[in-house]
Amino acid sequence: MAMMRYAEALNQALREEMQRDPSVFLFGEDIGRYGGVFKVTKGLMDEFGESRVRDTPISEQALAAMAVTASMTGTRPVLEIMYADFMPLVLDALINQASIYEYLWQNVTMPFVLRTQGGGGAGAGAQHSKSLDSLVAHIPGIKVVAPVTPADAKGLLKSAIRDSQPVVFLEHKLLYNLRDEVSDDPELLVPIGKAKTVREGTDVSIFATSRMVLESQKAAELLAQDGISAEVIDLRTLRPLDLDAITASIAKTHHAVVVNEGWRFCGYAAELSATIMDFAFDDLDAPVARVTLPDMPVPYAEPLELSVLPNAARIADAARATLK
Amino acid sequence: MKNSPSLDEQLEMHRKMVVVRRLEERLGELHKAGKTRGPIHRCDGQEAVGIGATAVLGASDFVTSTHRGHAHYIGKGVDIRGVTAEILGRATGTCGGRAGHMLIGDRDKGMIGGNAIVGGSIPAATGMALSIQVRGTADVAMCFFGDGAAQTGICHESMNMAGLWKLPVVFILEHNQFGLTVHHTVQSPVADLSLRAAGYAMPAEIVDGNDTVAMYRAVATAVERARRGEGPTLIEAKTYRMQGFSTSDMGGYQSDADLADWNRRDPIQVSRGALADSVSTERLDQIEAGAVAEVDAAVEEALAAPLPTFELFTRSSPYATAPEAV
Amino acid sequence: MTDITVVGAGGEYMESVVVVSWHKKPGDSVTAGELVVTVETAKAATEIEAPTSGILTEIRAQIGEEVAIGTVLGTIRDGTAESAPAAKANTPVATAPTAPAAPSALPVASPVAASGPARITASPLARRIAARRGIDLSAIAPSSPSGRIKLRDVDAFTHAHPAPAAAPVRAAAPTSTASGVNLTRRGSGTGTPFVFLHGFGADGFSWQPLVATLGADHAAVLVDLPGHGRSPADAGAGSFEDLAAVVAQALAEAGIEECHLVGHSLGGGVAIALAETGRVNVRSLTLIAPAGLGPEIDGDFLDGFCRATQAESLKPWLMRLFSDTSIVSLGYVQATLKARGDDLRQAQAVLAGRLFPNGTQAGEMRAALRRVAVPQKIIWGEGDRIIPMRHALGAGPEAAIHLLPNVGHMPHVEAPATVARLILQNARCAG
Numbered sequence A: 001m002a003m004m005r006y007a008e009a010l011n012q013a014l015r016e017e018m019q020r021d022p023s024v025f026l027f028g029e030d031i032g033r034y035g036g037v038f039k040v041t042k043g044l045m046d047e048f049g050e051s052r053v054r055d056t057p058i059s060e061q062a063l064a065a066m067a068v069t070a071s072m073t074g075t076r077p078v079l080e081i082m083y084a085d086f087m088p089l090v091l092d093a094l095i096n097q098a099s100i101y102e103y104l105w106q107n108v109t110m111p112f113v114l115r116t117q118g119g120g121g122a123g124a125g126a127q128h129s130k131s132l133d134s135l136v137a138h139i140p141g142i143k144v145v146a147p148v149t150p151a152d153a154k155g156l157l158k159s160a161i162r163d164s165q166p167v168v169f170l171e172h173k174l175l176y177n178l179r180d181e182v183s184d185d186p187e188l189l190v191p192i193g194k195a196k197t198v199r200e201g202t203d204v205s206i207f208a209t210s211r212m213v214l215e216s217q218k219a220a221e222l223l224a225q226d227g228i229s230a231e232v233i234d235l236r237t238l239r240p241l242d243l244d245a246i247t248a249s250i251a252k253t254h255h256a257v258v259v260n261e262g263w264r265f266c267g268y269a270a271e272l273s274a275t276i277m278d279f280a281f282d283d284l285d286a287p288v289a290r291v292t293l294p295d296m297p298v299p300y301a302e303p304l305e306l307s308v309l310p311n312a313a314r315i316a317d318a319a320r321a322t323l324k
Numbered sequence B: 001m002k003n004s005p006s007l008d009e010q011l012e013m014h015r016k017m018v019v020v021r022r023l024e025e026r027l028g029e030l031h032k033a034g035k036t037r038g039p040i041h042r043c044d045g046q047e048a049v050g051i052g053a054t055a056v057l058g059a060s061d062f063v064t065s066t067h068r069g070h071a072h073y074i075g076k077g078v079d080i081r082g083v084t085a086e087i088l089g090r091a092t093g094t095c096g097g098r099a100g101h102m103l104i105g106d107r108d109k110g111m112i113g114g115n116a117i118v119g120g121s122i123p124a125a126t127g128m129a130l131s132i133q134v135r136g137t138a139d140v141a142m143c144f145f146g147d148g149a150a151q152t153g154i155c156h157e158s159m160n161m162a163g164l165w166k167l168p169v170v171f172i173l174e175h176n177q178f179g180l181t182v183h184h185t186v187q188s189p190v191a192d193l194s195l196r197a198a199g200y201a202m203p204a205e206i207v208d209g210n211d212t213v214a215m216y217r218a219v220a221t222a223v224e225r226a227r228r229g230e231g232p233t234l235i236e237a238k239t240y241r242m243q244g245f246s247t248s249d250m251g252g253y254q255s256d257a258d259l260a261d262w263n264r265r266d267p268i269q270v271s272r273g274a275l276a277d278s279v280s281t282e283r284l285d286q287i288e289a290g291a292v293a294e295v296d297a298a299v300e301e302a303l304a305a306p307l308p309t310f311e312l313f314t315r316s317s318p319y320a321t322a323p324e325a326v
Numbered sequence C: 001m002t003d004i005t006v007v008g009a010g011g012e013y014m015e016s017v018v019v020v021s022w023h024k025k026p027g028d029s030v031t032a033g034e035l036v037v038t039v040e041t042a043k044a045a046t047e048i049e050a051p052t053s054g055i056l057t058e059i060r061a062q063i064g065e066e067v068a069i070g071t072v073l074g075t076i077r078d079g080t081a082e083s084a085p086a087a088k089a090n091t092p093v094a095t096a097p098t099a100p101a102a103p104s105a106l107p108v109a110s111p112v113a114a115s116g117p118a119r120i121t122a123s124p125l126a127r128r129i130a131a132r133r134g135i136d137l138s139a140i141a142p143s144s145p146s147g148r149i150k151l152r153d154v155d156a157f158t159h160a161h162p163a164p165a166a167a168p169v170r171a172a173a174p175t176s177t178a179s180g181v182n183l184t185r186r187g188s189g190t191g192t193p194f195v196f197l198h199g200f201g202a203d204g205f206s207w208q209p210l211v212a213t214l215g216a217d218h219a220a221v222l223v224d225l226p227g228h229g230r231s232p233a234d235a236g237a238g239s240f241e242d243l244a245a246v247v248a249q250a251l252a253e254a255g256i257e258e259c260h261l262v263g264h265s266l267g268g269g270v271a272i273a274l275a276e277t278g279r280v281n282v283r284s285l286t287l288i289a290p291a292g293l294g295p296e297i298d299g300d301f302l303d304g305f306c307r308a309t310q311a312e313s314l315k316p317w318l319m320r321l322f323s324d325t326s327i328v329s330l331g332y333v334q335a336t337l338k339a340r341g342d343d344l345r346q347a348q349a350v351l352a353g354r355l356f357p358n359g360t361q362a363g364e365m366r367a368a369l370r371r372v373a374v375p376q377k378i379i380w381g382e383g384d385r386i387i388p389m390r391h392a393l394g395a396g397p398e399a400a401i402h403l404l405p406n407v408g409h410m411p412h413v414e415a416p417a418t419v420a421r422l423i424l425q426n427a428r429c430a431g
């Protein structure tokens, strides 16, 4: 066990997997010499050389399509897309390429990982602050994970690299400096597809993704002051969903709040809420409440940005409303 | 054909460069004092490219810009007070604090607009040029983009169509040697990206990007060509980024020798030198002092201005959102 | 007042039990030592006797409910049956299933019913619970500002209007059929029952986590296959068809003519054979990691499992069954050992030798499965290490295949909620 930052945990996962498997290689913008704009790939070019850690031109669309075919032919590429806001550029590779071949050809696998980071709160403006989880979670055949703690970041990244399917790995810019204990066991993986109950409760279930888990935990504290016992579930994997964890929690609390930092209309929270309706309808004692970004660009000025990002107070309000 | 700036134009370019430089310096200070938000991309050392190129344009011409657009904004005539307030996230900013420094747009001034998706400015200007051609006016569209942006797929797609349809667009490649932290030699196998113009059947010119007059001349020729319906031109302006990628740059990849070399060719000093024969030092000092005072006043005004307040949209707005209550 | 609890009742390794049946209803008198309630752990049913004589005044744990060890299941009060009516009148018996009460007998003042449109707004949960208790929603006043009736309103209503207990629920204790095969009935439902056939080395109780999620409103019949559980050790069976014939006989004796059939592993192969005979009307067929769809099976597992007589040797094999091996606690291993005496172990070894000689599946059911024309689902864990998941492709074109990530050979234990949903979906397809 060692204390480390989220970014360092990711760095350790990459290093261990590259040591373990020579077919793993990294590419992306500014990830080599500079070590990545969030320093996730720091030191890896020195250790593994310029062939396995590559600085690339700004060519996201081609990079993603290349990750698909490189993975089909014997390597395990890990591509870094600097901001989730640039995901629209790589969607063709995911939607029209990666998502179809295993189905069409059967005897191919595409073990690549696409790492990116999103989210607001850093004053980065409308083209550098988005959470586009639903865009990628929408795509069949692609797994999507979003770890919150350094330990999960490491364990899930290792699982993602070893997975035989494409995995989109969603980080959050405000999580990189989060410090916590991380195991140094190189075989400790966190399974994809398993949610984690981060706080047990009996009155209302809050299902959250990425940084919103932290806000939901704060919301649970606020609710506890009112005598409301909230259960907080960190979904960790956005696709495939851990249905058992979701239905089991609702069977206990009968009330659900879903929280996601992306847009509301057709957003990830909408999918969660529909899934709950599909599988836990008869256990619901109130409609599912959604807490999301409003359907608008993330504004720049601080008071504007803080007004639109979901936060603990809004989550707690939503939980109280479902319990009324 | 007139392709040299008049003395007045030259003095105005000089003044605007000082405005931009002073703005960058003040933003640097404010950043250190914790009074700015998010990363800010300064263009110190590159002012002559944006100011020289836009000086050729008229009010009805269009400009599209990048994440490093301060010189483009000021060059195209966007009010320095609005720009400063926008960068400081004030209600009085050009965009009411919604956009921030990378995304400023001002339709009335033909600056539409900043773009932080690298490469985004290139098809943006090409589309405006298409509209100009369809409408049959003599306007032009101009886009700024970096050597990093030149590696995107849409750069090729846009230039191909511009060449094919002879669209009235001027491509200004602001070659400052780096895409974020990655040197151009790691991004492209060729040193002069203007080589590519041949593939789109358009003329190209390599220009000293630290010399406003050289910029003005080259761009004037390109703009005239576009207005005559002869199609696009690629201008490759060689320059250098003196203050790192952004205020969050941790550095370590630019060499001191390069910085010192380029510092000797500071565009403001180059401009002063060019004006020395025709204008007195006092007059130049006076112009520069005026520019500095204008920026300082804009900064003070912005710092004193109110922060914006958030209002939910009405039902008819494209951003109307369903209420959250259960 | 004396509490009925489950302290030490088969709870040695278990943290919770499921209430299977109450043998008394509130108001009945009981004598110390008399059987009052049957609970079930993952591995065995336990009968709980009255700790004292008196009157059963309250049932706190409903049938199908999972309760922690130590929970009070019910209470017994001193006295005799004569005083029971008074006790009944004063004590809410909200938790006992009730017959639908006549709406006219109930108050009708509810804001929604009085002022609103004809449709009553109630949460899905409130609707479900009210229906189960036989309560007419129009009698209930919502307390939420939303105007929607919530569970708490149904609970308050139940409290205020205790109804007489309905006829006792059909006893759910295990019954042996004339053929000797043991069937355990679960749940209070009256619809087409779900018949469950377990896998090799398991028994009917292995379905407990699944049946608990299925809910008590469905009727379930848990079969102990010959050579397993409480059924005779050796029925001389040598094939899926032999086992199916014995099960068909037992179901016929128990009066079960029609069912939704669910089979796991060995039980899957038997289920296909049973469905094909037509001796029972199978409405839907759900196969979980079934045997019979291909030759491969993990022979080492079969050998090791049959040989193991102590926890240390059994545990590694049990771990091979699951994707998340943390399920295999010491308690789980010991309970498995305890539930399988030496005679059963030997009988199972013989059965394995006949059905799976030399680590190969001798029985071939693919053609039979294609002939069974009922809704079919195949559920397989992607992490199955006993029978390869690709055998699922051997099912016919009409079978729906569900592959569960992070699940091994025991989907019904590892992902009971998902499996329960799929079984119900399949049953619904049967119309």
Ligand SMILES: Cc1ncc(C[n+]2csc(CCOP(=O)(O)OP(=O)(O)O)c2C)c(N)n1
Pocket (backbone or CB within 6 Å): A029, A058, A060, A082, A086, A089, B067, B068, B116, B117, B118, B119, B145, B146, B147, B148, B149, B150, B176, B178, B179, B180, B241, B245
């Ligand atoms: C599509 C896209 N990819 C990556 C980025 C991150 N990024 C911002 S600026 C930049 C470098 C751009 O280089 P260049 O075009 O030369 O402009 P410069 O910063 O040198 O002015 C990068 C990679 C981005 N904003 N958009």
